[in-house]
Amino acid sequence: MKSFDLVIIGGGPGGYSSAIAAAKRGLKVALFEKEKLGGTCLNVGCIPTKYLLDKAALIEKIRSLTQSGIFREAGSFSFRKIQAEKNEVVNKLVNGVSFLLNKCGVTVVQGEAQLIGPRRAICNGEEYKADNVIIATGSVPFRIPIPGSEFSLDSTDVLALEKLPAKMVVIGGGVIGLEMASAYRSFGTEVTVIELLDPLIPAEQPEAARLLTSMLKKRGINIRTGSKVERIEKNPQGFIVYSGKDGKTFEDCADVVLMAVGRKANLSGINVEKIGLKLSPKGFIEVNSKQQTNLDHVYAIGDAAGGYQLAHVAYAEGETAVSNILGNEREIDLSAVPRCIYTIPGFAAVGITAQQAQKNGIETVLGSFNYSGNGMALAEGASGTVYVIMEKESKRTVGVQIVGEGASELISFATLAVAEKLTLSEWETLIVAHPSLSEMIREAALDSFERAIHKI
Amino acid sequence: MVKQIKMPNAGQTTDRAVITKLKVARGDKVNRGDILMEVETDKAILPIESYTSGIVLDILVSEGDTVSEGVVLVVLGDQSDLESYQGKGQQGPGADIEPVRQEPAQSVEDDEYIPILKGPVAKEGAEPAEKAPVDKTPVESKSTEYPAMPNAKKLAREANVDLSLVKPAKGTIIKKSDVEAYIKAHQEKTPDAAQEYEVLPMTKMRAAIARRMLESVRTIPAFQVTFSIDMTKAIALRDEIARIHNSKVSYNDIIAKALAVTAKRYPLLNARYEGDEIRIYKHTNIGLAVSVDGGLVVPVVRNVDSMSLEEISKAYKDKIEKARSGMLTTDEMGCGSVTISNLGMYDVDHFTAIINPPESCIFALGSISMNPVYADGEWKSVPIMKVTASFDHRIIDGAYGAQITRTLKALVENPVLMLY
Structure with missing residues (x-):
């Protein structure tokens, strides 16, 4: 032993x-x-x-x-x-x-x-x-037990595909489903995402979730929320995914069906x-x-x-x-965990949403800044929006949500701000490099109290 | 640029196919979409198309070869490749000039590249990215290891040959023949004793058994029915014939007779599944599996339904003798609709046999053993034979099969009913 x-x-x-x-x-x-x-x-x-x-x-x-x-x-x-x-x-x-x-x-x-x-x-x-x-x-x-679920692949299988599928149905509009949908869509696959809940990513700031959904749709991904997958059938051409929404049945054909409903x-x-x-x-x-x-x-x-x-x-x-x-007592602090979805464009969030704050009895203000007002974003051809949630009374930063290019990198800066509960006056004295996408976080924070420079 | 045409995936059920016909020869010009050869799988004949145009530099397979997915079939190139390719062949293995090595991974198929923008901007037939500078980089000759055909690799592995020592005759790809030549040249140095197993020569009979049995399990949806026959009266019948006629009939003969009688009521026993149709024959032709040296054969006795038990017995004795001495002719085999396979003499309780296609069924007979049976308020010792019938479900359904086995059981248990 x-x-x-x-x-x-x-x-x-x-x-x-x-x-x-x-x-x-x-x-x-x-x-x-x-x-x-x-x-x-x-x-x-x-x-x-x-x-x-x-x-x-x-x-x-x-x-x-x-x-x-x-x-x-x-x-x-x-x-x-x-x-x-x-x-x-x-x-x-x-x-x-x-x-x-x-x-x-x-x-x-x-x-x-x-x-x-x-x-x-x-x-x-x-x-x-x-x-x-x-x-x-x-x-x-995890696989949901529907008839024909054995015809579906999991994320591991889909990552290892040797041939680019012409059509793909993604069951589950969570992080894994959306990332796979995004990658294969950009490679040229016709992708349909079927999600049981409505809207997508319901735990995040609704403005940001809506924007992400519309930007993904603009990239050509078919997204059907509030839709329940009933069964998968195999036919000589591939697979048919049957799903229901508001009493209507939808049939989606696919070469590959990805089941990404959780782990x-x-x-x-x-x-x-x-x-x-x-x-x-x-x-x-x-x-x-x-x-x-x-x-x-x-x-x-x-x-x-x-x-x-x-x-x-x-x-x-x-x-x-x-x-x-080792005897050094320590408790986990998950109050400022960055959450990223690496779609194209990306999504990243940290801290709480305005809705979560309201539930806890905290009044907040939501500031935002669009990529179109940022020099770096224009130079790079990037688009999106940054949202900053601040406590109304203490003027402290409690949450940041970003939809757009560079979201997963920008969120580290935002995580520090949320972890340190940066106040409005601290944001005002902070110097951020120009031109950079990071400027937008400061601008969005200032916008919470209508002090953004590049926004009316 | 030299391009390779590889064996595509031939279908879901198989990854092996046999080259049936070559449609091009070395030096031929081909266009994209031209058929280079035909291959046959267990299901269909597939044409192998060229994905590109060029001159056939080399054909790496010949008719009759078995190939699997990914095997290089044909090498294509342009005029300049033709010269350099042939040049390499003439220089032989000892050539000092480094060959232009063709990485398999770099000779990509044209259609592997997916256009980024589909629509008006992407031009049809646009040249794939020019990769010539990479391709033509000469490789250090000292450490050159040539790519090898899978069958060459297999042979090298089996014969314990280091592939890096084998020089391809053409200077590009190591073929099976190159390895064979190497082995021949180094025969003394690689003694056979070093091998850990010996390969049984694939005789015609073994190959036929392998092919037919595999065909059976792959294509016949078979189901099995096992039942017990009380052999008391069949044994008595056998003894009676021996006493009166001084001749021996076997249990196989009795079963064959009973099958022929059963077939009168259940004619699907006479059926064969041929060319996607069920053909019901007028007479009952019954095969008997006979083990011989190195395999087995199934001689068939025809028209069993019109023969007496004595005639049946004589016919099978004759066939068995011919089978053991290798004198069977082809028209004495392969014409049955049902086969009897008996392993009773090896003390086998019961077993399942594989249907001999295109027959409808096969009967597997176990040994006769004394079994306790509870009847009329007491335990009796009864000789029981367990029989397992395998039926082709395309011809015979469960209930029909069970009716056949029930009838057969009744007839063998009461042989006198065969007169009825």
Whole structure:
């Protein structure tokens, strides 16, 4: 039997970052990964999606430059090459993670660990004992049980398509569905998104959600909200997706059907009942603000612990867990978590919306600034709008929402403003580089109290 | 630029196809869309079209070859490629001049490139991005490893040959023949003992069994019915014939007789599924699976319905003897509608047999064993034979099949009913 100070199950962003953090603080750490280091994010999630979206955005740019006559010809591209290069980028990152773990002295065990007790694991026939355990097993795609759901692909499959489909139906208008829809639409696929809820991304600021929806529609993505998918049928040409809305039935043909309706906790190997681990009603591992489960010295982080399914939240939760293991009590603070959708154009948000503030009895004002009033945006041919939500009385920044190019980069600046609750007077004295898209955040903040310079 | 035409995906059910006809020869000019060759899958004949125009530099397959998806079939190029391609061939393996190496990944298909802008701006037939400078970069000759055909790779793997030592005759792609030539030249150096397994020569009989059995499981939706026959009276009948006529009939003969009688009431026993139609034959022709050295054969006795048990027995004895001595002629096989397969002598309880296409069914006979049966208020020891019938569902449905097995059971259990 091998003994460790800390055993981490799962080598995704949460798992590997916790392993490195703990090892750097002197703990003897073992990390178990049954597939590839980097988990969903690196291998079949964020990173490969972003590779596709980057190429897709470039293709969109070429299209617009050709239409305006700056380029004489648009040329052509190879989807197969994009896929091949994407795999190289993923491999590079996976190797990078492996290198970091090795350098920090983390024992990486390739194989599926089975928890046979709260702090005992078996992997590849060998038994491991740990003083502390972090469960970071992540999540797996979830399929709604409709007839023909077996004909649908999940995001992992769609990322690995070898041929560009002519028509694609995306079931689920969440982050994953919209990003895939955006990438394939820009490559030339005819895309239809079917979403049960109405409107899209209902938890975000309605003005921003509406703008994003209309901009995606303008790019040629068919979006049908408030529509329930009933069944998928196969025919010689491909698949037909039947969906209902307001008593009407819609039939959408597709070569590829993507089911992106959410992800559930991956509890494979955890033996929840045997070790007595408590789950939430939705089937995620229940944790407190210190990432502790109901079992002593057993922590859970990332997608497996529910909440935000974001790699950067998993990082934060992992660091919180490691800190508590080392005896430095720390609670997770998720009040300023950036939420990005890497569509074309992009969406990013941080903090709360005006509606959420109102529910908590806080009166807010909403400032906005359109990309068309920003020099940098005009130079780049970018369009969109920045929204800033400020408390009316204290004049503090509580939320920012951005629709438009560069949203995911701009949001870091906005996150700092929300985390630090920047006040109107602080915004007024802040100097932002010109020309830059970042200026728009300051302008939108000032606009909340009608003090924006480049807006009437 | 040298371009490769690869075997496309031939369909969902198979990834293998046989080259049936070459339509072009080396040196021919072809246009985009021209048919280069025909391949046959288990389902259909597919024409292989050229995606581009050019001169046929080389044909890497010949008629009768089995190919799978992705295999390079034909190499195309223009006039200048023709010269350099042939030049390479003449220089042979020892040539000092570095060959223009053709990366498979770089000889992309024209239609792999998707136009960014569809509509008036994108010109039809626009040249794909010019990549010549990349393509023509000579590669260090010392470390050159040539691309190899899949069958060449396979052979090299099996024969334990390092592919990097094999020089292609044409200087471009290593073919199977190149590997064979290498093996021949290095015969002494690679002793056969180093191999860990031996390959059984694929005899005609084995190939036929492999092909027909695979065809059966792939194309016949078969279902099985297992039932037990009380053999008490069949055994008595056999003993009686032995005592009176001093001749031996086998249980197979009795079953064959019973099948022929059953077929009078259930004529689908005489049916064969041929050319997408069900043909019901007038007479009952029954095959018997006979194991022989290296395989099995199924001789058929025709018109069993018009024969006496003695005649049936004699006919099968004759066929078995011919089968064992390899004297069967082709018209003595492959004309049945039903086959009997008996493994009873190997102490097999019961088994399922694979239908011999295009027959409608096959009967698998197990051994006769004493079984306890509860009847008339007491336990009795009864000789039972378990029989499993496999039916082609395209011809025979479940209820019909069960009626056949019920009738057969009744006849064997009471052989006297065969007179009725």
